[in-house]
Amino acid sequence: MTVGQRTVDESGTPARGWGLNTWDSPWLNFKFLLGVAIVSLILLFGLLGPLFWDTDLAYTGAGPLNKPPVWQEGGLPEHPLGTESNGRDMLAQLILATPSSLKVGFLAAIIGMGIGMVLGSVAGYVGGWWDHVIRTLSDSAVTIPALVVLVVIASYVQMTDTTAMALILAAFAWPGPTRLVRSQILTLRERSYVRMAHLSGAPALEIMFVEMLPNMLPWLAASLTGGISVAILGATGLEVLGLGPTRVPSLGLIINQATTNAALVRGLVWWWLPPIIILMVIFVGFFLMTIGLDEIANPRIRQFSSSRRERTAAGEAPTVVHGDGGIGGGEDAALEVDDLHVHYFTPRGEVIAANGVDFRVRKGEILGLVGESGCGKTTVAMAILQVVQAPGRIVQGAVRIEDQDLVSLSGRALREVRWRDLALVPQGAMNSLNPVTPIREQMADAILAHENVGRLELEARILGLLNDVGLPERVIDMYPHELSGGMKQRVCIAMAIALNPQVIIADEPTSALDVVVQRVVAQTLLEVKERLGVSMVMIGHDMGLQAQLVDRIAVMYAGNLVEVAPVESAFAEPLHPYTQLLIESIPSIKERKPLNVTEGLTHDLRNPPPGCIFQFRCQHVEQICRERRPELVEREDDHLVACWLYEPERHSLIELEEA
C-alpha cells in the first residue's frame, strides 16, 4: 500500500535531484564532508611537511637515541616528537611515511575500482555466459582471505616500492566494485528512463555514462572510500609484519620497528603511538566518508534519520485536537471519521494531505473512497488504521468505532482494537505477506494476538478461512513466494476476516492484479461482505470497479472530500465538477469519446488557495469560488457536495461580504 511519503511526492514536491548546486544537495552530508576534511588535513600534513621540516632527519643516526617528545622531561626542541632507538627523528619519519601509506591506498583502490567497473559493466550489461563467469569468480574471490595470500606472496617477492605493493593489493580490490557495479546496472537498466534511452537507439556506452553513471555515483564513491581504507589496512598489515618495502618509510614499518624493538615494554610510547594515531585518524576519515556516502546513496537512511530529527523537533507526543459533532447522526455508523487532518512535516513546509475529512460508514455497507493518485485517499486509510508514517501526523480529528476514538488510543489499548474491530486488505498483496514465514504462521499470529485458541482449533479455523476465500487447504503450509498474486490477495482477505471485524479497509485491493484475477478478488470481497455483514471502505481510482462494488461513494480531491453520494445517484447525476470529470473519464466500449483532460494542475498542497480547492481546474469557476471555501452540504437526498454551484444564495453571499 502506498505509505504516506509517496503521496507527498506525487503531489507536487519536486523529486530530489543529484544536482551539486542546490542548497539541499544530498552531497552536503555532514559526515561525508567531515571525512573529506579529515583526510585532506592528513594529506596536507604529508605533502606540506617537507617544506617546513628537514626530512633527512628520518634516516639512521641523525640524532640522539630514544629522546622523548619536547613536552616531556629530557625532550629536545630540535626533535619535537622525539627520536627512536636508531636516532631517527619521529616527526621527519611521520612526514615521509604518511603520504606513502595514502598513496598505496588510493592507487590500489582506484585500480581495483577500474577493473571492477569494466567487469561489472560487462557482467551486468552483456549478461549471459559472461555474467555467469564474472559473478562466480568475484563471489569466490571475495571470500579468499586476502592478507594470507598477500603474506605468502610478500614472503617470496621482495617489494621494492609502494607502486609494486599497490599493484598486488589491487589484485584483491576488484571483487567488491565488480559485484556493486553489476547489481547497480541490473537495477538501473530496468528503470524506465534507461529503457527509454534504449528504445531511442542511444549507444550502450552513452547510456552507461549519461543515464547510469550519475545514479551510481554515490554508491561507487562509497565503494571507493571503503576500498581505500581496506587497501591501506592491507598495506599497513604487511608493513607491520615486516613484509612491505623496507627502504621506503611507511606508517606500518614504524610500528613494525617499534614492536620488534620492544618499544611497548620499554615505554617508548612516542615511537609506536603517533603512527597508530595518524592511521586511526585516516581510517576514521574514510569511515565517515563511507557512511556519509551510504546515506547519500540510500535515501531511506536519510529519511529515517531526518524524520527522527523532525519528530523530536515537533515534539514526539501528538497534539491532536479532538473534534466532535460533524454531520449526520452516528447511530447506524460502523465507522465515523470526524474532521480528520493529516499533515506531513517536510523540510519545505507542511503538506496538508487530509484537510478535514469527514464521513460515516454505515453498518453493512461498502463505502468507496475515490480520487486521483496523490489526493490523500491512502493517507486517510493509514490515518484510520493509526499507522501514518513519519514525517506525517494526525493533527486533528477523530476516528470512531463503537464510540471509541482510535486516535486517542495507544499501546496495548490500540493493539486490542486493531484487527479485532478494524482490519486491512492491503494494496500491495505482493509484499504484504512476510516472505520468510508460512501462511499458517502469519494467519495464526493475527488470531493469537487477540484470542486464546488451542492448536487444533487454530488449524481448523485457518483452514476454514482459506476455504471461505476459495483457497485449497495446502496453502496453509506454503510460503508467499509459492503463491500467485491473486492467491496472495485472497490470503490477505482470509486474514482480514479472521476475527470477524466491524470494519475492513480495502486499499486498492485489486490494483496490481490482471483483469481476470481482479474479478475473482472483487467477487471474493463481496461474498465475504455479504456473509459477514461487515462494513468496508474500498479505496480505489477505478471508477468502473467502484460502480459495481460499492453502496456509496466518497470523492476526494487534494485532501478534501468534495462529494459523498449513493453510488446510483453519483453516477446518474454527479454534482461536483470533479466527479463529473472522473465519470466522463471511464472508457466505454460502446462509443469512442474524446478524453476530456482539463488544463491546470493541482495546487501546491503546502499552501492551499483561499476558496474552493478545485478552482484551478474547474470550468464553472466564479468569483465566490476564489474567495470562500464551500462546505460539504446535503443538496439532495443523502447526496452531499462541496460546491458553490448548488448554493442559490451564492451571489448575495458575496455581495453581502463586499458591503
Added chain:
Amino acid sequence: MRGLTREYVLQRFLMYLLTIWLGSTLIFVIPRLAPGDPVSEMVGRLSLDAGYIENADKLIESWKARFGLDAPIHVQYFRYWGNVFRLNFGYSLSHFPTEAWTMVSDALPWSLGLLTVATVLSFSIGVTIGSLMGWRRTPRWLQLILPSSLTFTAIPYFMFGIMLIYLVAFELDWLPATGAYSRRVDPGWNLPFIKNVLTHAILPVVSIVLTSMGGWALGMRGLMISVNNEDYFLLAQVKGLSPSRIFFRYGVRNAILPALTALALGLGGLISGSILVEFIFAYPGTGYTLYQAIISQDYTVTQAIANLIILVTATSVFLLDLLYPFIDPRITYKRDMR
C-alpha cells in the same frame, strides 16, 4: 521445494571447490611470476651472511631438484595439487624433523577458538545494536546511547590491540599481554589451565569484537530501515501484534538474511585481520605461526598454513551457504509449482 535441493547443494559445492582452487592457485602462481626464485634468493642470502659459499650454482640446482623446481611449470602445478590434496606439505624447514602439517594442525585449534568466539560475539552484538538503531519504536534514550558503541568501528583490530596491551596489560597490569597461556600452568583439562587460557583470550577477543561489531551494526541498521518500510511490516502493525513479535518475526527475521550473506562474504577479511591480532598478541595460532614461518623463511609451513586458512574459510562459507535455505525459504525456489 523447500530446504536443500540437490541443484543448490551442487552449485554451492562447485563454488566451494572454485574458491579453494582459486586461492591455492594464486599461492602457486604469483611467486613463480616474480623475477628470481626462492632457492636462488635463499642461497644468495646465505652467501651474503657467510661471505662465500662453495659451489653455489650446484647447491641451487640440487635444492631446486629437491623441491621439484626444475620440472616444467605444469608438472610442478600437478605435483602441487597432489600434495595439497594429501595435505602433504613436506617437512618444516626451520623445525626440520617436524612435518609442516603437524605444526599447522597444532596451531589451528587456538585460531579456531579465538575466531569463533570473536566472530559470534561481534556478529550477535552488532546485529542486536543495529536492529535497535533501525527500529522506530526503540526508546529514545537507547537511540541516543547506541551510536556510542560504534566508536571503535573504523580502527583496525591490531592497532586497537596494541593500545589495549599498553593500557590494560602494561600500565594497569590487569590482564596478560601475550601468549595463549602461562608457563606455570599444566596444559590439560583442569580448571586453572582453562581459567588461564580464558584470561589470555580476553584482550585479543575484545580487540576484535569492539572494532568489528560496529560494521555489523551499521549494516543491520540500514537493513532494518528498509524492512521498516516494507508492506508486511505495516500489516503486522495493523494486525495488532505485540511490538516484540513485530520486531523479531517481521523485522529482524527478514533484515538478518543479507547480514548473514555479508558474514559469509566477510569471513575472509575477518581471518585476515586476525593474523595481525595473533602477531601483536603473540597468540600461538595459525596467524602467528605463519608470521614465524615467514621470518624464518620456512616455505613449506607458509604454504601449508596459507592453504589451510583458505580451506577453513571456504568450508565455513560453504556451511553457511548450506544453512541459508533453512533460514530463507526463497533461496532454492524453483518455478515449477505443483
